[in-house]
Amino acid sequence: MSMIRDIINKKRPLNFHLIxxxxxxxxxxxxxxxxxxxxxxxFLTVDEVISEPDADYxxxxxxxxxEMIQRLTGDVDGKMFYLCGPNAMYDFCKPELEKLGVPGRRVRIEANGPPPAPxxxxxxxxxLETSKEVTVTVRGRGQFKMPVGEPLLNAMERNGYQAENACRSGECSLCRVKVLSGDVFNPPQSHLRSSDRTFGWTHACVAFALxxxxxLI
Structure with missing residues (x-):
């Protein structure tokens, strides 16, 4: 709704289709x-899609x-897709967009925090049980223990270590820390750059120490 109002208020030359x-x-x-x-x-098209409709709908x-997305939007080439809703909806809709050939760079997902069940x-x-404890060493500053099922940033903050952050969902990259040794799980929503993967950086807000x-902070 805020995007629609922004287009209206600033008279942006855009078309917006809400499914x-x-x-x-x-x-x-x-x-x-x-x-x-x-x-x-x-500029605005609104389509409702109801999974459990009343008899009079x-x-x-x-x-x-x-199939439904293509029926409503037509040709998907050149269009940006924004997914907003619960994580289960993202898990369903993103593969559906991939079936249509929509590249990842044209899909934006609302930040909703780290995955609740990595x-x-x-x-x-x-x-690997999420309750297993591992040791995190912060080079030159000490160490702490954490369960592998806890996001690294949460564990850092709980133990007095701070990293700049904003979205806490793997999108913005402000909370990047460098992994010098050991294994870290980066979920699909962690939008790491290829250079991050090459040089060992991870987004601490959605990273899990395995x-x-x-x-290095």
């Missing part, structure tokens, strides 16, 4: 306001699948 997936029409925030704005402004039904993500070592590690 709003909900369980029922009662779950749609700003429903009437969005309908009114869509009637008032040519006549709009789009189902989920935000690749052990369920692809790449997590099989059988073994004893040494870091």
């Amino acid at each position: 709003y997936g909900s369980r029922s029409t009662d779950d749609i925030i700003f429903r009437q306001q969005l309908k009114t704005l869509a009637k008032q402004h040519d 006549t709009g789009h039904t189902g989920y935000l699948s690749a 052990q369920k993500l692809t790449g997590w070592p099989q059988g 073994s004893d590690i040494e870091i």
